[in-house]
Amino acid sequence: MDLTKKREYIIRLPRLKQLADPIAFSSLILLILTPDANAYIDPSSGSYFLQIILAGLLGALFALKIYWKRVKSFFTGKDEDSEQSK
């Protein structure tokens, strides 16, 4: 099986639904990462998988948030990021 294709498949949206479905969830078993050289705590497979499953959604939400901030700052004339960092 082509892993890249599989990865693309899981990054499409109905991921939360898949998580609730044990069969679809099991199909993600092959998508584990190489262990971190400096990691001394156990990240746990479940935590790793959850992040991978959520990756697309979280990345998209984050991109949307940044985009929305830019739109807002265009109209208000305020740079929200620099406001926050003050």
Place this chain on the structure above:
Amino acid sequence: MSNQSEGRLAASFRDPSGFIFRRDGILYRQINRAYQAEYDLLMSSGLYKELVDANLMVPHDEVEEAPAQPDTSYRVIQPRPVPFISYPYEWCFSQLKNAALIILDIQKRAMAHDMVLKDASAYNIQFMSGKPILIDTLSFARYFEGRPWVAYRQFCKHFLAPLALMCYRDVRLGQLSRIYIDGVPLDLAGILLPWRTRMSLSLLTHIHLHARSQKHFASKQVTPSAGTMRRQALLGLIDNLESCVGKLNWQPGGTVWADYYDQTNYDEDSLEHKKRLAAAFLERTSAASVWDLGANIGLFSRIAAAGGAFTVAFDFDPAAVEKNYRECVRAKETRILPLVLDLTNPSPGIGWEHRERLSLLERAPADAVLALALIHHLAIGNNVSFDRVAQFFGKIGRTLIIEFIPKDDSQVKRMLASREDIFPEYTRDEFEKAFSRIFTIEQTAAIENSKRILYLMKHR
């Protein structure tokens, strides 16, 4: 502190990157060669400077001190000492929340320098000058695009789960961290949290589905392959955790003790007189460190701090400690550390061999202990004899400022109204006799318009 032993610290053994050791009373951190590349990157990337400048990480000096374990050593550093080590189960809600937020802030800043936090332990955070700060210099690893956050589970267990439980169920559930040293198990948090927390996308994923995912993969054999989480997604995860933690709130109030000074029948003049006496006694002690026991919202802790002493303000009521902490933040107070502590069951030594996290006694003694409006709660409320109270105070303080509240005081009368008076020894004479076995009474003063007496005592 004087009760702590020399050599490698018992809590410093998990991370092979290095460890903390004490020599001649000074704390050092040995960085092992295994961590050389990461440490050099931390220092050369500008991340260390950025974090120290932003008051997010403890500063250190590289020193020529001989390593404790030369065969593995790369470097020895001397971090700025923390005035009092405290633990997440001693923090109020906002202290834990602010600690969680700085972890996420540090993670975001680290990623901008191509590094990540490789752990997110609440024990790596300590309060210095009123602010939470990362004390573990070895917490950083190089970031490789594609990899999920290795500390995600630890963050959820150490911070998100207890905060959600405190916010949605009961603030006292913060004490679960004392039982579960590596954080609250997510499946337990999921069971204890109300069903409506599943309506929050963040809590649904980071707690409920996270617990389910852990259970699902617990017994599975997995095969390593390539990474699959892009930088944007990881930043999204951190951003989502940040907004999730930011939305968790808890309002103190409604408890007897948090409103103590509003409800007490103290005469305004006698309270002012007591404040003046306490200030004068504290000045006489020249204490650099003060433990204010039963500090409530920190009225007298502020007097001690104003005199220059670093003051730990202990109280068993999470609402009073929350109010105290909020006031410290508002007033940018740097010398007061409010903590939740039940004196009748103080923090024990926990973890491996009982030595990973120090008991209260192991963090003693303070130069001065303040025990105001407290003795009746211990002696009558908890049936502890004067002898035992004196012995305990003798272990935690070099000097003691203590208020004696006689039986005909309205507070004591209220306590005895609903129970049998089995305390014939609860008299001023017996009090002085018991405390004189451990302390010498240096000064006494009657508090105006009351029958209460303030004592200044010195350890024999």
